[in-house]
Amino acid sequence: MMIKTETQIRYEGMEALVKQLGxxxxxxxxxxxxxERFDYTEWQRHLWEQDTMETMYQRAVARWNAHKREESAG
Incomplete structure (x- = not known):
């Protein structure tokens, strides 16, 4: 796995935001x-507190499978 540069991460992050939000x-x-003051660590702690490990796992598997389908189609 290749480690991305900060520039690549910024570019891909902005690309994802524009794709999702416009x-x-x-x-x-x-x-x-x-x-605003934004504490990413605190936000992350509460992001999935209502989810179980099983629901997070199922969501991850679904995303992985969707990604693989897109990869093989493109």
Whole structure:
């Protein structure tokens, strides 16, 4: 597995935001993060607290399978 550079991560992150939110809302999202104090570690602690390990596992498997299907189709 190749380790990505910070530039690659920024590019792919912005690309994902634009794909999901559109350009304007992606920029608004970044602006919100810049303005507010955002504790990623604290946010991460609570992100999936309602999920069980089984539901997280099933979601991961589904995403993996979808990714593999896209890879083989493209």
């Amino acid at each position: 350009m304007i809302d992606a920029e608004r999202f970044i602006s919100l993060l810049s303005r």
